[in-house]
Amino acid sequence: MNVQVTQEMPIKVIMERHTGPYEDLGPVFDHLWSYIDMQQIETLRTIGIYYDNPDFTPAAQLRSAACFEVRGGFSPSHFAPAGITVEEIPGGPYAKTQYVGPYENLGPVWSEFTTYIERTLGRQISDDKAAFEVYVNDASETLPAKLITDLYMPLV
Secondary structure, three states: OOOEEEEEOOEEEEEEEEEOOHHHOHHHHHHHHHHHHHHOOOOOOEEEEEOOOOOOOOHHHOEEEEEEEOOOOOOOOOOOOOOEEEEEEOOEEEEEEEEEOOHHHHHHHHHHHHHHHHHHOOOOEOOOOOEEEEEOOOOOOOOHHHOEEEEEEEEO
């Protein structure tokens, strides 16, 4: 596994939160994207935030968020539907790795990534910040085997 420790800057995002199984986040992305498209908001990267470890949190209680990165000076000029907010992913030290393949296989990749961070790197994962994924290419235009996802795990 190729893992790098990076110092990330804060990332400003427009987001919509979700509670429930992580695999149910797709429709939240669709809902948020329809608002962004309707308002003609310029976005940079597509990001999923994952607040809980599914090994310890029941699926119905998992917290996540669908996000699109926006430029630093962005502020919503139109009324956003309930649940859509502009927030910031905190900066700081993160372990980063890249995965190529279908989203359905990300669970085991996250487990391997976590183990690598703790055992091989000897680093502690932060409880104060959430892990996130950056979706490098567009799932609607890319074969599942060629999807590229950058995984970020916050470090102490």
